[in-house]
Amino acid sequence: DAGITQSPRHKVTETGTPVTLRCHQTENHRYMYWYRQDPGHGLRLIHYSYGVKDTDKGEVSDGYSVSRSKTEDFLLTLESATSSQTSVYFCAIRGQPTYEQYFGPGTRLTVT
Amino acid sequence: GENVEQHPSTLSVQEGDSAVIKCTYSDSASNYFPWYKQELGKRPQLIIDIRSNVGEKKDQRIAVTLNKTAKHFSLHITETQPEDSAVYFCAATSSNFGNEKLTFGTGTRLTIIP
Numbered sequence: 001d002a003g004i005t006q007s008p009r010h011k012v013t014e015t016g017t018p019v020t021l022r023c024h025q026t027e028n029h030r031y032m033y034w035y036r037q038d039p040g041h042g043l044r045l046i047h048y049s050y051g052v053k054d055t056d057k058g059e060v061s062d063g064y065s066v067s068r069s070k071t072e073d074f075l076l077t078l079e080s081a082t083s084s085q086t087s088v089y090f091c092a093i094r095g096q097p098t099y100e101q102y103f104g105p106g107t108r109l110t111v112t
Numbered sequence: 113g114e115n116v117e118q119h120p121s122t123l124s125v126q127e128g129d130s131a132v133i134k135c136t137y138s139d140s141a142s143n144y145f146p147w148y149k150q151e152l153g154k155r156p157q158l159i160i161d162i163r164s165n166v167g168e169k170k171d172q173r174i175a176v177t178l179n180k181t182a183k184h185f186s187l188h189i190t191e192t193q194p195e196d197s198a199v200y201f202c203a204a205t206s207s208n209f210g211n212e213k214l215t216f217g218t219g220t221r222l223t224i225i226p
Contacts, residue, residue, distance in 0.1 A: 033213075042118075042201055042218040043156065058213065059113070090155060099144040099205060099212055103155040 003027045004104035006091050012110045019078040021107050023091030025071075031094040032074040033101065034058075034066060036087040043090065049074055081111045114139040114206035118217025125192055126225050133220045135202035136184040142204040144212070145178060145185045150199045150219075160187070189222075197224045 003026035013019050023032060034046040035058075045058030047066040055066050063085060065077045078085055091104040115138040125131045137145075146161035162169045162176045162185065169176050173192075178185040185204075189196055199221050203214040 040218060042216040043203075044216070045213055048213060059215075099214075100146065100158060100161065101214060102158065105155050 004091060004093055004102065006089075006104040006107050008107060009105065010108045012112060013081050014112055015082060016080050019081050019109065019111075021076045021089055021091075021109070023074040023076070023104055025074075025093050027093070027095070028071055029093040029095045030071075031101075032068065033092040033094070034064075034074065034076045035090045035092065035103075036060065036085075037090060037106075038087050046076065046089075078109075081109075083111050085109065086111045114142060114204055114215040116202060116204050116215050116217045118202050118220060120220060121218065122221045122223070124223045124225055127192055127194060129192055131189045131192055131196070131222055133187045133200055133202070133222070134184060135186070135204075135217050136182075137204040137215075138183070139204070139206060140180075140183065142206065144205040145176070146203050146214070147174075147176060147187050148201045148203070148216075150201065152198075156201060192224045194224050194226055197222060 005024045007022045033048040035043040037043050044060045046064050049055045049068040067075045089107045092101040094101045118135045143164035147159050148156035149159045150156045160171050160174050160176050162178050173190050175188045199219045201219050202217040205212045206215050
């Protein structure tokens with residue numbers, strides 16, 4: 001499973017609270033991604049990183065921020081969680097020079 | 113940006129028959145097209161991919177075909193088995209100065225009828 005872990009695996013939080021999800025990889029891959037998965041929408045890119053401290057927005061970045069202070073960790077933060085952010089969040093990694101992306105086990109987030 | 117459409121959204125086939133899932137994309141610069149399989153409650157798993165310099169690729173019972181002129185690609189599963197039941201996603205690259213991003217289709221739920 002490409003040495004990717006996500007934590008927590010499940011979280012229930014209240015509207016308005018901050019939430020941070022962590023993606024950890026053990027294989028020194030340069031590229032890391034955060035997706036959300038919702039019924040009828042497939043997988044949509046939130047943010048991605050192409051190196052330490054190098055990040056960029058995806059198609060659904062509003063309400064989310066990311067940080068990557070070291071190669072192995074990519075953090076996704078919901079500054080003030082809303083019910084529309086209830087979703088399953090997947091982290092993925094890609095190594096160079098290939099395009100292949102491999103996914104972590106996912107985090108199920110419920111915002112009440 | 114890239115837009116990927118996937119059809120059908122649901123597909124039921126008799127065990128042993130073939131299944132075909134089709135995707136179209138909008139960005140003519142896209143050059144990498146993977147397919148993922150996702151079982152219930154699990155992560156998406158890469159099952160096959162194709163690059164733009166190839167028209168067809170096979171791996172045992174699965175194959176992918178690419179028509180760059182028409183901007184569509186398809187997944188073919190032959191001799192389907194119950195373990196093929198899952199949701200399948202296609203995707204295409206959206207190149208951005210070397211920082212390629214995948215755009216996914218909305219998925220096809222494949223059910224194999226025993």
